[in-house]
Amino acid sequence: MEETSTLTRADLAEALHRTIGISRTDALHMVEQILERMSDALAAGENVKISNFGTFLLNDKAARIGRNPKTGIEVPVSARRVVTFRPSQGLRDQVAGSRGT
Numbered sequence: 001m002e003e004t005s006t007l008t009r010a011d012l013a014e015a016l017h018r019t020i021g022i023s024r025t026d027a028l029h030m031v032e033q034i035l036e037r038m039s040d041a042l043a044a045g046e047n048v049k050i051s052n053f054g055t056f057l058l059n060d061k062a063a064r065i066g067r068n069p070k071t072g073i074e075v076p077v078s079a080r081r082v083v084t085f086r087p088s089q090g091l092r093d094q095v096a097g098s099r100g101t
Helices: 009-020 024-043 089-100
Strands: 048-050 054-061 064-067 074-077 080-087
Touching: 009 024, 024 048, 024 054, 080 089
Parallel strands: none
Antiparallel strands: 048 054, 054 080, 064 074
8 A cells, every 4th residue: 555645734824925925923823824714614513625625514312322343342432423425526536537647
């Protein structure tokens, strides 16, 4: 299996610095502000849609009975809200097209 790398906040800030020419500090601040706004929106119950990228959706999961896979004992799993990501068709096509490289 091939090793995959991870894109970080610092990588995004560096790309902004190189592409736009703003300082590294300003670029990192901009990335932080965008991520903070997205987090705040999700925490407030809003979905986050980024055109040509995808949508971060909030889903409410009902309480249920789960099972400990090690012991087989049933345990209650509380209701919770989860964030899921649905990629746009353009992103799906781009990712699918990059598999051959």
